[in-house]
Amino acid sequence: xxxxxxxxxxxxxxxxxxxxxxxxxxxxxxxxxxxxxxxxxxxxxxxxxxxxxxxxxxxxxxxxxxxxxxxxxxxxxxxxxxxxxxxxxxxxxxxxxxxxxxxxxxxxxxxxxxxxxxxxxxxxxxxxxxxxxxxxxxxxxxxxxxxxxxxxxxxxxxxxxxxxxxxxxxxxxxxxxxxxxxxxxxxxxxxxxxxxxxxxxxxx
Amino acid sequence: xxxxxxxxxxxxxxxxxxxxxxxxxxxxxxxxxxxxxxxxxxxxxxxxxxxxxxxxxxxxxxxxxxxxxxxxxxxxxxxxxxxxxxxxxxxxxxxxxxxxxxxxxxxxxxxxxxxxxxxxxxxxxxxxxxxxxxxxxxxxxxxxxxxxxxxxxxxxxxxxxxxxxxxxxxxxxxxxxxxxxxxxxxxxxxxxxxxxxxxxxxxx
DNA sequence: CCAAATTCCAACCATTTGGTTGACTTCTCC
DNA sequence: GGAGAAGTCAACCAAATGGTTGGAATTTGG
Numbered sequence: 001x002x003x004x005x006x007x008x009x010x011x012x013x014x015x016x017x018x019x020x021x022x023x024x025x026x027x028x029x030x031x032x033x034x035x036x037x038x039x040x041x042x043x044x045x046x047x048x049x050x051x052x053x054x055x056x057x058x059x060x061x062x063x064x065x066x067x068x069x070x071x072x073x074x075x076x077x078x079x080x081x082x083x084x085x086x087x088x089x090x091x092x093x094x095x096x097x098x099x100x101x102x103x104x105x106x107x108x109x110x111x112x113x114x115x116x117x118x119x120x121x122x123x124x125x126x127x128x129x130x131x132x133x134x135x136x137x138x139x140x141x142x143x144x145x146x147x148x149x150x151x152x153x154x155x156x157x158x159x160x161x162x163x164x165x166x167x168x169x170x171x172x173x174x175x176x177x178x179x180x181x182x183x184x185x186x187x188x189x190x191x192x193x194x195x196x197x198x199x200x201x202x203x204x
Numbered sequence: 205x206x207x208x209x210x211x212x213x214x215x216x217x218x219x220x221x222x223x224x225x226x227x228x229x230x231x232x233x234x235x236x237x238x239x240x241x242x243x244x245x246x247x248x249x250x251x252x253x254x255x256x257x258x259x260x261x262x263x264x265x266x267x268x269x270x271x272x273x274x275x276x277x278x279x280x281x282x283x284x285x286x287x288x289x290x291x292x293x294x295x296x297x298x299x300x301x302x303x304x305x306x307x308x309x310x311x312x313x314x315x316x317x318x319x320x321x322x323x324x325x326x327x328x329x330x331x332x333x334x335x336x337x338x339x340x341x342x343x344x345x346x347x348x349x350x351x352x353x354x355x356x357x358x359x360x361x362x363x364x365x366x367x368x369x370x371x372x373x374x375x376x377x378x379x380x381x382x383x384x385x386x387x388x389x390x391x392x393x394x395x396x397x398x399x400x401x402x403x404x405x406x407x408x
Numbered sequence: 409c410c411a412a413a414t415t416c417c418a419a420c421c422a423t424t425t426g427g428t429t430g431a432c433t434t435c436t437c438c
Numbered sequence: 439g440g441a442g443a444a445g446t447c448a449a450c451c452a453a454a455t456g457g458t459t460g461g462a463a464t465t466t467g468g
Contacts, residue, residue, distance in 0.1 A: 042458080111228070130379075164368040254426080415464070423455085
């Protein structure tokens with residue numbers, strides 16, 4: 001199941017990532033992770049002391065895959081609209097590659113209010129970047145470059161439009177009985193559509 | 205923990221709903237449901253043969269809390285914009301009361317591709333209603349009443365803007381370090397903000 | 409080349425968990 | 439009031455699950 005080339009530790013991490021993301025913490029069996037990694041169950045405990053510890057690494061990785069890109073896009077020196085365009089295209093590209101990411105993170109974060117999560121490092125530059133961006137939005141609104149809108153809601157709008165369709169996939173294919181392949185096409189068009197919609201809604 | 209007034213069966217259902225929604229299927233212990241309902245664990249199996257069966261009832265209830273409202277809003281005889289306004293305000297109101305609903309449904313649906321889910325009834329009127337709405341959007345676009353937009357994406361936009369913030373709550377309070385109470389306020393303003401944004405983005 | 413350290417595993421262990429059983433209690437209805 | 443049905447539970451069970459152990463295989467480095 002796994003190359004002998006790559007280190008056992010890395011093997012385990014990739015196996016754990018796959019299983020945890022598919023089934024969540026509670027739904028994951030250590031045996032299944034071991035099988036997926038092609039090793040003995042005892043190895044898991046040899047490299048990562050416990051299920052919790054192993055999970056923490058995976059969840060941490062997942063969060064660090066999400067947050068930095070947001071920070072990078074928001075802290076460039078572009079205009080609000082250009083920043084949002086960066087955000088939309090970068091994020092959609094990421095999610096097309098890693099569709100399980102958001103639902104996994106949201107679900108586990110909602111469960112574990114502080115259990116494992118407390119230990120996961122928060123980038124301390126998050127808040128200032130956020131505040132600066134909010135400031136910029138307010139300014140551009142005042143300058144008439146943007147339709148008047150509350151910064152928090154603007155960010156929520158953008159994140160919603162990008163992320164939700166990936167989370168909603170199982171629901172959509174249920175309610176709309178849309179074949180999976182067709183929905184993939186829709187997802188791929190998302191960047192453009194969202195950008196069009198944003199411009200229409202934001203330019204005064 | 206529970207009134208002797210209400211039937212045991214209903215007691216169990218409400219307890220199961222609470223625990224399943226908080227912890228998901230895999231994370232839920234039958235003992236915990238029993239405790240929450242204030243009864244013996246054997247009772248759970250007396251009324252609902254197994255954990256799966258009990259869960260199916262809860263998930264089914266949850267889905268039926270979501271889907272019909274969507275159908276009702278979309279199949280009235282109003283204009284597209286008015287339908288969407290109904291949708292936004294009805295849905296936001298629902299989610300303010302039941303904030304766990306979407307994440308629960310999405311997560312379990314993504315897990316159980318067909319296991320329990322196959323048995324849950326789909327309203328057969330779903331697809332026609334959807335298609336009719338898509339048709340109407342296309343018409344109003346042609347008539348110049350709406351900015352040109354693909355119907356699927358329009359619906360995705362609206363659902364995203366409504367639902368995502370509720371799902372994202374744990375992530376937001378993490379990334380933005382926004383106190384929970386403050387985020388509740390933001391959530392409450394959502395209806396208005398989303399409607400403003402939709403109008404701005406849709407009226408040509 | 410060999411000994412110490414690291415890597416690996418089959419078998420095992422303690423606990424948890426979904427589910428069952430058999431008896432006891434409480435209704436129901438003639 | 440009493441017999442049968444429905445409701446309730448303490449105790450129990452088998453399987454699953456996270457984790458451990460003692461030693462075998464392999465790598466490392468002097």
